[in-house]
Amino acid sequence: MQFLAHLPLDIGTVAVFMCDNDPGMCDGWDAASGANRALLFTGPLSVAVVPARGVTLLGAVTALRPHSAEELEEELVLGRLGGEPDWLQDDETPTCPSCATRMTFTVQLEEGYDHSTAANFGGGGRGYVFHCQPCGHAAFLWQR
Template sequence: MQFLAYLPLEVGVIAVFFCQNDPGMCDDWDATSGANRGFVFGGQLSAATVPAQGETLLGAVTSLRPHPADTPTTEPVLGRLGGEPDWIQGDETPGCPSCTARMTFTAELEEGSDFATSANFGGGGRGYVFHCHPCGAAAFLWQR
């Protein structure tokens, strides 16, 4: 799985991963297929140091930061935190794998503006991140 995003929560962070092994061959659009995962970590995490030697597989790394929705910006907006999901196809809010309760919407992610380094959400799709606060579970899916 490829690391996709690190998202802040009030009680920690969610790390999002999705399958990019032969894209299109694993069901990475489905929150329950096992082809993608979200992990909730309590406390603060820090990024690993990039090795001085060897091959890294990411063509680029983008650092995202929250930006108030009511403030103009010249920077590209690549998603949003909180609120309600803007579904492309229809509501697919997952149930928590532990307690089966409907999970809380956390973030919406855009593919990115550069085809060479953007996430593969089927071409023009959006990713959706959810979590269950009581159980400490997270889920990720995308639609196109």
């Protein structure tokens, strides 16, 4: 799996991963297929130690942060934090695997404009992260 995002939020920290196999070989657009994973951490986290040997595949890093209204006019914003998802197709809000209720929208991620750092959501797609705070679950899917 490819690490996509580490999102420190009021509810905890969400880590988002997606299948990194040949494009189209995983059902990455389906939150329940096993090709995606979003984890909600509610306790304290510590920084991981970078391995001394081997390839980490982390060639570029970007920072995700909320933007003020003034900044939105000056920068390209690649996503949405909270509110409602801007679906490219039909509403695919997942249900919590524990309590079966509709999960809460957390964040929307855009692919990005630089091919070397952009996530692959099928070419012009968007990623969607959801959570169920009472159960401690998170989910991720994408559409194009």
